[in-house]
Amino acid sequence: MPTFALVDGNSFYCSCERAFDPRLRGKPVVVLSNNDGCVIARTAEAKAVGIGMGDPWHLIKDRPALRDVIWFSSNYALYADMSRRMFEVLNSFSPDVEPYSIDEMFMLLDGLPDRNGIGSRIREAVLGSAKIPTCVGIGPTKTIAKLANRIAKKTPGLEGVCDLSDVDVRRDVYRTFPVADVWGVGPSSVRKLARHGVETVAQFLELPAFVVRKELSVTGARIHQELTGISCLPLSDLPSTRKGLAVTRSFGQPVATRQALTEAVAAFADRASEKLRQGDLVAGHLTVFIRTSDFKPGPRYSNLASMTIERTSDSLALVSLASRAAARLWRDGYAYAKAGVMLTDLSPRQQAPADLFPSREPSKVAKLMEAIDRVNAVHGRGALRPALVGFRDKWKPRQGNLSNRFTTDLRELMEVVA
DNA sequence: TCTGGGGTCCTAGGACCC
DNA sequence: TCTGGGGTCCTAGGACCC
Numbered sequence A: 001m002p003t004f005a006l007v008d009g010n011s012f013y014c015s016c017e018r019a020f021d022p023r024l025r026g027k028p029v030v031v032l033s034n035n036d037g038c039v040i041a042r043t044a045e046a047k048a049v050g051i052g053m054g055d056p057w058h059l060i061k062d063r064p065a066l067r068d069v070i071w072f073s074s075n076y077a078l079y080a081d082m083s084r085r086m087f088e089v090l091n092s093f094s095p096d097v098e099p100y101s102i103d104e105m106f107m108l109l110d111g112l113p114d115r116n117g118i119g120s121r122i123r124e125a126v127l128g129s130a131k132i133p134t135c136v137g138i139g140p141t142k143t144i145a146k147l148a149n150r151i152a153k154k155t156p157g158l159e160g161v162c163d164l165s166d167v168d169v170r171r172d173v174y175r176t177f178p179v180a181d182v183w184g185v186g187p188s189s190v191r192k193l194a195r196h197g198v199e200t201v202a203q204f205l206e207l208p209a210f211v212v213r214k215e216l217s218v219t220g221a222r223i224h225q226e227l228t229g230i231s232c233l234p235l236s237d238l239p240s241t242r243k244g245l246a247v248t249r250s251f252g253q254p255v256a257t258r259q260a261l262t263e264a265v266a267a268f269a270d271r272a273s274e275k276l277r278q279g280d281l282v283a284g285h286l287t288v289f290i291r292t293s294d295f296k297p298g299p300r301y302s303n304l305a306s307m308t309i310e311r312t313s314d315s316l317a318l319v320s321l322a323s324r325a326a327a328r329l330w331r332d333g334y335a336y337a338k339a340g341v342m343l344t345d346l347s348p349r350q351q352a353p354a355d356l357f358p359s360r361e362p363s364k365v366a367k368l369m370e371a372i373d374r375v376n377a378v379h380g381r382g383a384l385r386p387a388l389v390g391f392r393d394k395w396k397p398r399q400g401n402l403s404n405r406f407t408t409d410l411r412e413l414m415e416v417v418a
Numbered sequence B, C: 001t002c003t004g005g006g007g008t009c010c011t012a013g014g015a016c017c018c
Helices: A012-019 A044-048 A076-091 A118-130 A142-154 A167-174 A187-195 A201-206 A209-227 A258-278 A315-329 A362-379 A410-417
Strands: A004-009 A029-032 A039-042 A070-073 A097-101 A104-108 A134-139 A161-163 A244-255 A281-292 A302-312 A336-348
Touching: A004 A076, A004 A118, A004 A142, A012 A029, A012 A039, A012 A076, A029 A044, A039 A044, A076 A097, A076 A104, A076 A118, A118 A134, A118 A161, A134 A142, A142 A161, A142 A167, A142 A209, A167 A201, A187 A209, A201 A209, A244 A258, A258 A281, A258 A315, A258 A336, A258 A362, A281 A315, A302 A315, A315 A336, A315 A362
Parallel strands: A029 A070, A134 A161
Antiparallel strands: A004 A104, A004 A134, A029 A039, A097 A104, A244 A336, A281 A302, A281 A336
């Protein structure tokens, strides 16, 4: 039987901010989503003054109780780099580490020389080297490790570690643990299970497998199995090639001209092409969507255009296709709030079938893209951009309080030291 | 002034084929 | 009078996750 650990960074984005500013210790801190929209990370102190996950910042920030709360715009470059550091620390314990999200990593503990107190030692190492406090959940399947992690997080006496390797300990936990808190069981599944009188994990496990299969499909059946201690979600050692990628944004202010909208979509397509090239991939399908706000009064409109394209990662081609699509989707008389570009049907550039009649010479395009990427690596993203993107950036999201990129930009680190 | 931005997997149903 | 039975591939949409 394998042993999995799930290591999860506490209030990850907030902890990243704290790692570079000790004055934030013990204070309520929140990090906001893009556009400074809603709260996506909060410290224990921030939870204590009543801030919920996903709360719209502009609706709550003036409450008297929140007077001392320190807030940040999200600084993704910093968080991604901190995540990489966390990975490296875990990797020094075990060769089998699978990043599950930016702040969560699964690892296999099998074959480790000394398993005694392993959870605490992992925590100490991550805190010491990466400056990130974590919780560790341990169990014979991913689902159980995840469940253990949740208990570690919520139970003060446990010092951030919960081990559910033992079947009797699990049985005890299952009697009261709500099935709604199990990884992969969402609101829709909870409603179905409630019709069978199921509320706890223990009750869930009493359901016959065929009932679970019928009600919750194979996804639910796997969770059912995993909770009994039979592992069916393996650790994936290799980073899988991604299936699709998207660049979507809410606008800093409503976009009301066709020009501004097409420029925004062009910019998203430009960024999406860049991501594509970073993974050495090409896309065979392009989707563009535009929409008005769900929250503001006024006429609503939402539409998308989806097209199969000649496989490419050429910014100029993708930007041109995407902005033409946006121009077609445009309707007069609406205040647009959000748009996006999605690329799917991805494949490695090398494996992509060659086009019989390419519209442009592939080797020349590759050289041009390489040059563009190099210039932007030195001078900053967007320094060199397709003309269709423009320089007005009317759509740019708000970022009212962005911390410095301490770990990835030397100049920005020096600003703090100075 | 102001409500995020990504992902994955699964299923159903349509189009098309023999 | 009677109008098949599989396959595959693709897409849209649901559900869930962080």
